[in-house]
Amino acid sequence: MTATRLLLLGVFAFAFKKKKGGEKYVLIEGPDFAWMAEADxxxxxxxxxxxxxxxxxxLKQ
Known part of the structure; x- marks a missing residue:
C-alpha cells in the first residue's frame, strides 16, 4: 500500500487490488517473418x- 493510493482513495484503498505486472508481448519468429502483439x-x-x-x-516445416 502506497501513501499516494491511501491519500487518493482513503479507506477504499484497501479494497482495490493493484494490477501486477506490466505490459506483456507475444513474439513469434520464423525463418522469414516476425510477429509481435501485446497480450492482455x-x-x-x-x-x-x-x-x-x-x-x-x-520448426516442423
Whole structure:
C-alpha cells in the first residue's frame, strides 16, 4: 500500500487490488517473418500456449 493510493482513495484503498505486472508481448519468429502483439494480462497463459504451438509448427516445416 502506497501513501499516494491511501491519500487518493482513503479507506477504499484497501479494497482495490493493484494490477501486477506490466505490459506483456507475444513474439513469434520464423525463418522469414516476425510477429509481435501485446497480450492482455488475463490471457498470458493462452498467449504462451499459442506462441509455443506456432513455433513448434514452424520448426516442423
Amino acid at each position: 494480462r488475463k490471457h498470458i497463459r493462452d498467449a504462451v500456449k499459442f506462441a509455443t504451438a506456432v513455433q513448434n509448427q514452424v
